[in-house]
Structure formats: structure tokens, C-alpha cells
Amino acid sequence: MKFYLVALLVFAMVFRGISANIPGLEKISKAFTSSKTKELQGLLKADDSLGNAFKTLKLSKMPIGKDGFIETEMVVKFLSSRNFKVWSQHAAKLNKEDSYGAMITALTNVFGDKNVAIMVLLGKHSRSSSGVSKKLETALFNKWYTVDKYRTADDMFAKVLKANRDTIHGYAREKFIWGDYSKYITNRVMNY
Template identity: 70%
Template sequence: MKYPYAVCLVFLLLFAYFAPVPATRELNLSAHTRSSTRVVDSVTTKRLLRAHSSGKEEGTEQEEQRGISINVPSLEKISKIFTSSKTTELKGKLMADEALDSAFETLKLSNMRISSHDFVETKMVAKLLSSRNFKVWSQHAVKINKEDPYGAMLTTLTNVFGEKNVAIMILVGKLSRNSRDVAKKLEKAQFYKWYVVDKYKTADEVFTNVLNADRNTIHGYAREKAIWGDYFKYIMDTVMKY
């Protein structure tokens, strides 16, 4: 009987020794699970916060873009209203039948210089020809001289600045985008005057009589040579046309 009793005692001791192990493992597993859960929850929370923050930033950016798209047309509208108001004010200074020479003075265009130290400046010319005052003046020219407004404008400009300076003014006016169109129209009127009215049938005549330059040293006059070349082309086109 002692032998089975000893076996049972050993069995009980072994059971008591090994029984806590699963409980410990379960406890550790539970702790590890809770820790992992906290990590996952933390990562998830951070991702949600980032997504929310990103969404707010995108929303703010979209709102700002919408604000810009709304404000830009408003600014353009205000600018147009202001421009229209200034143009109306300038037109109001002119009498309906006021002569072009007088209108040039009324709009203070004669105060705008085109040269510095007797040299016609491209920027000054572009500023004059693209100014609001000049545009109002050219509209007035069309109103009172429908048949040849640019010919009439050319006459006034010649009276104010002189024929040679006007020729150079037209040449350099074509170099600027803002004044190119009106300069080309004035050039057409000028070449017509030289060919039809003044009877300058050669470019050499213009070079000598209008530009006051020596034909024998033409290469020493860059601007005058360019005008000479443009007028020569005009003559050739006119002759070929007729």
C-alpha cells in the first residue's frame, strides 16, 4: 500500500508545480494583447488625426482657391470700371468739334516727351502711344475726321515733334507690343504722304530731305537706314501693285 501512496504523492507534487504555468502564460499573453491593442489604437488614432488634419488643410486650400477665383474677377471688374471712368473723364474735357491740335494740348499730350538729349527714346515713345490720353485723342481723330484720321494725327504729331522725329518715333514705336499697332497705322499714313503728296519717289529723297542724312554714309545712320529700307519696300510694293 505504501507504493501507490508514494506514486500519488509524487503526482500531486508534479501537478502543483506545473499548474501555475498556464495561468502565468495566460496572464502574460493577456498583458501582451493589451499592449498590442494600445499600440494599434495609438497608430490608428494618429492616422485618423493625420487624415483629419490633411482633410482640413485641403479644405482650407480649396476654400482659399475658391476665394481667389471669386476675388480676381471682382478686381478686374473694379479695374475696368476705374479705366472706363478715367476715359470718360478725359473725353469730357474735349469739345465735340475740337481741332486735333487743340485736343492734343487739352489732353496734355504735348507734355509727354519722346526724346532725351535730342535722342528719341523707345520707352518714351511706347509710353506716349499706349497712354490712355493718346487713345482718347485717336478716338477723337476718328470722330472728327472719318476719311483719314491717321493722316490728320500725323499732321498734328509733325507740328509738335517735327517730321524727322515723328519718322523715328514711328520706327521705334513698332518695337513695342503696346504701341506697335498704332505705329504701323501712322507709318502707312506717313509713307502715303511721302509718296503721293510730297512726291518722294525714291527712298534716297526721304533719306536726304526728311531725315537730313548723307546718303554716301548711310551705314552710319542705323535708324535712318531702317526707315530708308522700310520706305524702299513700300515703294516697290506700290509700284508692283499698280
């Protein structure tokens, strides 16, 4: 009975991301973590494309919103899920030079540029998904600037977010994306 209580406590701590300095806890938590991760990694083949891996790991079935509205909690759950982490590791193996760029391409193929931009914005404000979201944001902005040739934030605002610049204050999320992209362009031009 005592073992089950300890195992339940460890599982709850691992699931919630709580860390404690309890002797032996790290070994037990690694045992729980690695078995599920290994199971997910076993589903992937070394030569699977990112798109196929995305489907195999059932990421395309994970909701990011409801009723056409992208929700913060669902995006954070998606970006911090074990499936997404395994998928990002697979991306790093397939594309060592620009894994986040490859991930952005795959994500925009599934969700579209605007939805990915909103997902990145929402993910940046949660501790569990901020690291990956910031890297994805940089990759997305690099794509917009170098590939899509959106040289101004206003270009991106109109073409990607499909919003009217004259009424920018009516689009809260889009306004923040516009602001972040403006900063990105300024930094890129200033550091060129």
C-alpha cells in the same frame, strides 16, 4: 482691407496690361479704365481741332526723349498712353475717312517729319504700341509718297531725314526708316 488689396492688384494688372481670367476682374478693370478715360474725353469738345485736342490732353508736354535724343521707352509710353488713345479716338470722330493721316499731320506739326518717323520706327517694336505705330507708318508713307512726292527712298532720306546717303550705315535709325520706305514704294508700285 481685403477689398483694397484686390483693388490694388486689379489696378496693377490694368496698369501693366496683364490679363487674367479672374471672375469679376473685367468689371472692376473697366471701372478703373473708364473713369480716367471719361475724364480725359470730358476735356475735349466735339469740334476741337486735333491740334487743340493734343494740347488739351497735354500730349505736347509728354517727353519723347532727352538731350535731343528720342528714346524708345518714352515713345512707347507716349503712344500707349491713355491720353494718346483718347486723342486718336477724337481723330477718328473728326476724320472718319483718314484719321491716321490727320494724326500724322498733327504730329508732324508738333514734332516734325523726322522725329515722327523715328517715333513710329521705335513704336513698332513694342507690343503695347506696335498696332498704332504700324498704322501711323502707313499714313506717314502715304503722305510722303502722294503729298510730298518723295518717289524714291533716297529722296526721302535726303529731304526728310537730312542724312547723307553715301554714309547710310552711320545712321542706324534713319537706315531702318529708309529700308521700310523702300519696301513701301516697291509694294505700292508693284500693286498699282
